[in-house]
Amino acid sequence: MDLKNQVKLFLKSFFLPSFWNDQGMQNIGFLFCLDGWLTERLKLDGAKLKEARSRHLEFFNTHPVMSGMVLGVTCAFEENRKAPQAIKRALSSSLAAIGDRAFGSILRPLGAAVSLSLCALASGWPLPCLAWLLGTSYLCLYNWPALRIRWSGIAMGYGLQEKIVMTLSEKGWQRKMELARRFGFAVSILLVMGFAWMTRRGDFAKPLFFVAALFVLKRYYWSAARIHAAAIMVAILLGLGGYF
């Protein structure tokens, strides 16, 4: 794929979820990204353009960062006059699962955990420096891999076409995600223990008991907001009982 078209698809992919709707989810956004390719590159018009556009109005949903790969494969299929529906369907759902786990469940919290740890290490710095450190470290940690995958995914999908499924499985996503999860787990435990040490001056027993109790609530799908609401009620009852 030439650079001009890759840049166009890359920039348009940032607006993929803009047209999100309940019926087809990201289908309109996908057609928005692909429409330029169909009309300008493939020079489709009339019945062929109508047919190609209608093909891409079917349900589509994936993780926005991984959308580059699906766009690349679809462009190649359209160019080679092959039906892209089946591969698009298969890729979108499997890439959505990878993207949600890698970027939503691991990289986003990992960015928060690492930037918070850096701030804890630099706690003596002036506030503007801390704010800058917090922001830049979080944004860099998330955006560097996200932009890289979004950009290179277009060319990768276009070049590999259906072979991308094999290549993705060889890339060892699961192993990398598991390593990142373990690292995040260790960093977040150290962060919570460090906070306990700073606020309780070495008295770990109470905070760790508290964290363990909260963990039990989390097992029963209690969100942080729900736990906060319950904490307000408990604190009011304890206050009324004269505990504080």
Place this chain on the structure above:
Amino acid sequence: MDWFLITLPGLCLLIALVDLDAMHAGQFMLARPIILGPVLGCLLGRLGDGIWMGILMELYCLETLPLGHIIPPNAAVAVGSTMMLLSAPHPLAAPLAFPAGLSLGHLFSRVEAAIRRRRNGWMRSLEQLIATGKRVPWRLWLAKSLGIHVLAVGVFLYVAAMTVNPSLDLLWQWAPSEIRLGFEKAFEWAPWVGGTSLIYVFRPK
């Protein structure tokens, strides 16, 4: 008066524009509380509060993901409204502003759901345009989609700041000391709740 006519509308517009990044345009994570909190804190002259509220709100909103039809609480609206409630002419106490902001973030997800439902009509319009072979006005549609979201967030935040702030301020003054103490204690525990959320996200599955 400057607050209601200049500062508040300006803040609402800024938050609404940044919130586009959460889903509609970009996804660079600029709308995450950990980024937006310090920025708003800096603009409002409360950098320390901005950093702290941003961190807490980030930890509280970590575990919810926008999967399919699930619309998580809007983190930008949550941290934005918290900072506005903290910096209003009659500022709310942080232990009250924090849960109020969280609730507003939850409430806004209902508005987002309504906007998405409204966009279902676009499918029919697009099908008609394709069937008749007419040009699809992509730029207009994109501007409309982004504009509706900016307008919804901006108006929601402005109305929330104008109504929630004075009413909660009055309630807080009238509330018995035990209730105020309850909110304060829960806010003291908030870092632990957030820390647990962080550990829970990375738990072995």
